[in-house]
Amino acid sequence: MLSSVALVTGLALAALAAALHVFIFWMESVAWDGPAARRTFGPATDAEVELTRPLAYNQGFYNLFLAIAAGLGVLLVALGHRAVGATLVLTGVGSMLAAAIVLFTAFPDKRAAAIKQGTLPLLATALVTIGLLAS
Numbered sequence: 001m002l003s004s005v006a007l008v009t010g011l012a013l014a015a016l017a018a019a020l021h022v023f024i025f026w027m028e029s030v031a032w033d034g035p036a037a038r039r040t041f042g043p044a045t046d047a048e049v050e051l052t053r054p055l056a057y058n059q060g061f062y063n064l065f066l067a068i069a070a071g072l073g074v075l076l077v078a079l080g081h082r083a084v085g086a087t088l089v090l091t092g093v094g095s096m097l098a099a100a101i102v103l104f105t106a107f108p109d110k111r112a113a114a115i116k117q118g119t120l121p122l123l124a125t126a127l128v129t130i131g132l133l134a135s
Contacts, residue, residue: 007131010124011077014070014089017096017120021067024117029060040113066092066099070124089128096121 027037033049041056070092076085100118103110 003134010127013124018067025064093121
């Protein structure tokens with residue numbers, strides 16, 4: 001019973017992490033010059049926005065692909081394809097978590113962003129793993 005609760009909770013958190021990363025994709029790849037992206041990521045001047053646009057565009061797609069992996073994994077587990085689904089979920093949220101750890105350790109001024117980016121993937125990774133190991 002506990003393993004089922006952990007797995008379902010972990011999958012729900014993985015879905016939320018995927019949704020967050022779709023939003024990050026949108027800000028980085030679609031709305032880089034918009035107010036939400038400027039507030040979140042910091043390019044203040046129009047020149048900085050244009051200079052960083054190609055990097056943000058590319059990074060946004062990385063976030064989208066991680067979200068797709070995690071979201072598809074959640075769907076596959078729900079459809080009964082537990083091994084493949086769990087693999088995709090853990091690949092997606094594990095990569096999200098690894099990126100947050102890199103951001104946290106490499107850029108002290110971005111630690112708050114790293115914590116926001118990494119909390120859902122951390123919890124999802126832990127709970128999905130517990131749910132799988134306990135069953």
